[in-house]
Amino acid sequence: MLKLVKNIGLMVIIALGGITMAQASGDSAYHLKKNDWPHAGPFGKFDKAALQRGLQVYKEVCAACHSLNMVAFRELTALGYSADEVKAFASEYEFADGVNDDGDVKYRKGLPQDYFPAPFASETEARDSNSGALPPDFSLLGKSREHLSMFTPWNSIYGEDYIVGILTTYHEEAPHGVVLAEGMHFNEAFPGNQIAMAPPISDDLVEYADGTPATMEQIAHDVATFMYWAAEPKMEVRKAMGLKVIIYMSILTILLYFVNKRVWKKVKKGDDLV
């Protein structure tokens, strides 16, 4: 018995050590700052005002290069907009709609059921406009760059912190000894520290509809919130369901405990069970 406990203990220590070492070896010299997110934690909810500002940043700045292929306009009601506001928002876009009698492409206004149009018609066009680099689609980026570690949570990387990191940790000049490839910019958060995207935001780049001062940090925070929502629009439903399941299971556990006690009440230790 003692041997078994010892062996299990040894295995746990080796596994934990391996995980920590694997993570340490992937470390860059820079560490991502952890930000406070109202939507984090088991009871977290999205900050709707931040989501609306983030949408404005996406539309006015990022949408020039980054697509958002999996988000339809109708889903924007989750950001606190009414159905009419979403309709008006959608109608600012134009979509090709067949051809007219002369063979020319016809256009129609966007409808709530349409998806955000991509800025480039193809990957080749996107790369040609960005010195060979491909601006990734934003639909899942907020989640796909996440690396959560169960055993060493302090090493976890959250998608929103990564996005804020990318947007706010550019260096005007590469540190001493680092040679940047042509067209590249030095960025602390990007793996390898060389990114093809030029710094996309700066103070007062947008004028927020709600009057919030548009500092660089604020813009980064808002667009990261919006991108996280785009990647997981049903987060609040998931958390609410999780909570209900835990409450249900807790009550069930208590009931089963008493049922178990009652069922075995009359059986004494050493009784023959058959």
Ligand code: HEC
């Ligand atoms: C002029 C075009 C352009 C604009 C505008 C732009 N980006 Fe980018 N972005 C790029 C390109 C190109 C890359 C790919 C960089 C690379 O692979 O080196 C990129 C990469 C990124 C990445 C890193 C993705 C990854 O693979 O991990 C993030 C995050 C990002 N952009 C966020 C934004 C946000 C947020 C905005 C708006 C505030 C924005 N970008 C505006 C061109 C752009």
